[in-house]
Amino acid sequence: MPKTPNQIHENTLRQATISVLVENEAGVLARVIGLFSGRGYNIDSLTVAPVDESGRQSRINVVTTGTEMVIAQIQAQLDRLVPVYRVSDLSEGPHISRELALIKMIGTGEARSEALRIADAFRARAIDATTESFVFELTGDTGKLDAFLNLMRPLGLAEVSRTGVAAIARGTRLI
């Protein structure tokens, strides 16, 4: 059966960055993760940390991929969890997302100096150095970090530690 334009649209995948404000109670992260695994949703990235003064509320940022219907489902499913205050799909509007990576390079000679040059171009900071190694710190959106890592790979990339995505809407819009 040929697909109608509507069906094609319905089957298109997109990435969404969903922020969730939760009560900081025991098991809340397990609940969110269990929801994603139990219902077969993707998690591309997930971060969580307390965000209010008293430490009672945490913010979870989930980057996920799915059809429009699935992304709407994910939000509705998250919203019905008892400890959830608010759910927002930041990718519906202008927003900023950032992650931080710590990147360990091991090597000497030309590769080492090339790595330093590229790091400079990306504004990555060397925050640790020995004669055979560097640790770079780089902040940016996921695409920038991926591009940087791709360039570093042949130059002695030894280890990566990434935070996952933290995101917030632009302007005055709140979660």
Add this chain to the structure above:
Amino acid sequence: MTEMKSGAEVLLRALKEQGVEVIFGYPGGAVLPIYDALFQQEDIRHILVRHEQAAVHAAEGYARSTGKVGVVLVTSGPGATNAVTGLCDALLDSIPVVCFSGQVATHLIGNDAFQEADTTGITRQATKHNYLVRKGSDIARVVHEAFQVARSGRPGPVLVDLPKDVMVADAPYSAAPNTPHRSYRPRTEPDFELVTKAVHLMKLARKPIFYTGGGVINSGPEASELLRELVRLSGYPITTTLMGLGSYPANDDQFLGMLGMHGTYEANLAMHDCDLLINIGARFDDRVTGRINAFCPHATKIHVDIDPSNINKNVKVNLPIVGDAANTLRAMLAAWRADSVEPNREALAKWWVQINEWRAIHCLSYEQDKSPGAIIKPQYAIQRLYEATRAHERATGQQTYITTEVGQHQMWAAQYFHFDSPNRWMTSGGLGTMGYGLPAASGVQVAHPDALVIDIAGEASILMNIQEMGTLCQYRLPVKIFILNNRYMGMVRQWQDLLHGGRRSESYSEALPDFVKLAESFHAVGLRANNVGELDDVIAQMIASPKAVIADIMVDQDENCFPMIPSGAAHNEMILGPGKDQRAAHVSAAGRMLV
């Protein structure tokens, strides 16, 4: 002022504040302090079940027949794990239950202590929400919160895990039963603008149908009243899901019967042909929709649900309304009266002509040889049971409540037993749990000691919680167990015959007990009907008995449940059954996966 009491006493006090009258439970080491506190008070009654799964089903039966929250108490480890099936059952059918489980002392948690299980971990996906209470000062708050969460929004089971030391130590009590929840505030009032739009669509429809579900029952008896009013006012046909039976009187002319896999021909064809679907409190379950891309292909769809996650989950709808069923029905009635447009009576009359043609097929007819020695058809057994309870109700005023196990007998009960009121029909719909009916019936009977409570059972299912005969005996609960004994896991056999070349792998009920003697050994009454001649008498004796009864009804072994929409088929691809439709069942490979 806050007083200090033991944690267990604080727990019971909070339960009393919640109006709890009955707990279904089973003791053990971790809950001994709670049982000790129970022993020393008289306000809350404890019903000792014979298995923790049964405690949850009993609480479900209690909840579904009263509209109150059912309460369960189990010990740690095996007590809690035994309760998991019941919790899942309550989750899928949206039944408000609060289950308290014992836990090892807080300092032992995580050490693989005796009878330790990670109960909150295990039940996280089996409950609407769960709690581990680590401090005495949290007990009262968590109890009140648990009840609030269980009963509000889309109801469901909540588990509260109680470490033994927290129950023993002194704890403060401050009453606060109804403080609003910090984060959980489900929407119950519908958006009136959407309701107005929906009603306008309803007025313009040419071939409308109401499709309603358990949400109407869960919303309380008023929702069923309002539904009746709206359906009658509109003159539109209505079909309900398995969970929705009783929300609309089954004998009313506008009722087309249940829809879905074993629904009526007229209900399913009306669904297939309708131009406007008005779903109130149903969730487009796969047993109802059949093949999704052929589901109500011509219809504009309105969906009223209290749970926003049900909207556009399986079926994309045109007009979603989030709200409680009663509130939304009330708003719809107001909007209907305010909208000056008249419904299209001419189109509607044609629609009814069409529906009545489908009805004339009499899809639920069956042939019963009435000679005394004839084999009993299961459908006939249910029909006679229904008629007898009706007559009994008229004669004595005693109300009838029906629970079921899972299988063919459950579907026949749904088809041939007619419900006129909500909260009279308790069946495991979402999880399809064999072993549900007997404990559920005991919970119903505890709530309604003077009612006639019947578990319509299969001979295989009944054995899954047969130990509850002991509970019936101990508390003098005169539950009637009406077994349609076909010596098969009939529903399994039916699928094997249909989809697996008739290879009846492990579906024969071998080595059955003598149910009459089994009843007697539990101090109940055992009866048997071998043929048509004995059926009515057995039913009459069963109803008249003041004791618990097992009525073993020997029925036709080869009977199948029809009509049937094979998995993966569309509503207009129903099989009507032998003698009615010669079309061979065609089940696609994809359909076989959906079983």
